[in-house]
Amino acid sequence: MRAKTVRLSDVGTQDADAWRGLSSDAVEPNPYFDVDFLRTTHRRLRPDVDPWVVLVGDDDRLCGVLPYVQRRSRTGAVVRSTGPPLGSTVVDLQTPLLRRGRHLEASRGILAEVGRGAYGAPVVVIVEQQRLDGPAWDGLVGAVGGSNVLVRHRGERGAVLPAHGSTGSGTNDRPASGRPVAIDATMLGHLSGSRRKSLNRSLSGLARELGPVTWSDRSDDPQAIVDFIALEQRGWKGDVARGGEGVATRPDGARWLVEVTDSLRDADELFVGELRAGDVTLFATIDLRAGDRWFGMRDAYDERFSRFGVGNLGRLSEIRHMEQSGLQFDSSANPQTYPQASALYPGRLPVGKIVYGANAAGRAALRIARTLERARAAVRR
Template sequence: MRGRLIGLDALTQRDLGAWRELAGRALEPNPFFEPEYVLALARGLGQQGAVSLAVAEGRGDWQACMPIGTGRWHRIPLPAVSTWRGHNLYGLLGTPLVGRENSREALAALLQATLKGHRSCFTALEWVTSDGPVAAVLEEILRGARRVPIRFETHERAMLRRREQPDYLERTLSSKHRRELRRQRRKLSEALQGDLRTVDRAGEGAAVDGLIELEAAGAKGERGTVLAAAEGHAAFFREMCRNFAEQGRLQLLSFGTSDQALAMKCNLRAGDGLFMFKIAYDEEFSGYSPGIQLEVDMLDVFHKTPNVDFMDSCADPNNAMINRLWPDRRALVTHVLRRGGATEQLTRPVLLAARSLRECNRRRKS
């Protein structure tokens, strides 16, 4: 097994084929590390020349892969290699793509490539799932590491796991709250003088632009945290949606009447999972909770989607709305692996101090 680093701007057609093939047989799906997502995001952010892929190769195929960046990480004054998430709004999961065969050897080669490929003091693996098959392999590797890795950060976020019966809402909301949502929906239908329904508009360019516009019209638009805030971000979203739609792996759900979208949601499909990317709603109708109405419909869409066993909210851990609606949780962890050399004695105390400061800031905000 051989590990190496490849710049995004140096990828060949053969490389792209190997990357897609690996994503299709990965131990755990991660659409945010697939070429249809990574390349579109790097182009949108203008970072094609700043991103590399760490790759493990064996028997002529790619066996593991993850995008990486170099430089400062979380303002720590030491050179680092870290998972490339591109932007805090769009880097939603950091689990490497790892093949089902020779997974331990492949992941070990991948990590070695990141530690030896640049003049850095450490490698940071951000937002890796902590309870899946990749985590099991990773923990085995880390237990045998010469230098004890640092568990820098952990957090949980909402997710859905398939059940035999679609009783997801009954598990999380009281009967009183469910009645209130039904009342709001009825009143909204009366106000608009039309039937309300949720439809999938994947593949419609107008629907993609509609979500961009709907998101920009709300409070997020004023804060500048929307796709429309920068042309490159909107261009990334359009390209990414087009890529996944062409493969039949895009959900672009629209809730409203036949001629008016009140809430929209973008999900990506990979393996046996759905991954939420964006949701937006018309704040003019916030009294009727259109965003929550769409999420309620999403529970039914999820249960009826064949060959899907889970859905990752990809939401902030403190997102009260989704935490209340979705009964399950997914844990993510960030590991830091130190590199040997002259700076080794300095690296550990600096990382531990940075972790303590980060934990203090999180407690203060919560």
């Protein structure tokens, strides 16, 4: 299997076409590592960053892609990471693209290539957020061996998974615009009794104060993105002083979101949902599709009504949409950052921060790190 490493800006037309083909046939889809998404993101949000990209494949097709940024650790190791500023921290989902049926070979090719060019220094690869099950995980662990993998910050990301006996293939069906929200036992069965009562009280309170609560599909309306940006900007996400990273807080962020969602809409890979009460938008979400599943991208809520838990009600309405349509949905939310939001979902995906030893020196450094972690754990006990 052939491999090469190039800058994102130097990916040519032929390689970009092959990359798009791999995105649609990856054993585990990742829309955030699609070539067009990454190009647009770095052009608009971080034009000062030009990530490296490992491309591996046969003569006739691409089988694996891993973008990364590089830094030196305090110990002198070369760290090649999928973390910030790669993708300008748009989302916590960094699974490499591996071709279906070739994921083990592609993993070996990627890790061999990414371990080169360090002139004897240890090389470690950090995937900041990756599933700890499934074929991509199996391929990467199989390529380096379990002893050369260190897992940190384990957690469970929220998801909607296929029902037992379902193919989970996904469709493009969406609920009719303005469908009433039914917060009932079926929708909330995975939550505690007290949580169900609280959410039902919130829904009743909203209806009394503002009017009927509805869930609307605005995927085909470009104005929905403009409205989303305005909603996000009115809350904490629009306030840099409060740690907000809303799109409008970045110089070209609003243009980036419009450009990305226009492209997704044209490809029928965009979902924009809104929770409304009367004529007030309480919550809005933007999701995108890759392969046979949907992924959370951004959401925002009206903080004036935060006492009603409108963020939770909006996410539960989104969950219901995905369940009713028979879709797989990955929230893409880091459970370390958003533990309460992750707990709302009926399904769970085990995830963590993964460190791989990519060359002999890197694997030796990783073994030392594992030994030190075990020793610290023993002392804490």
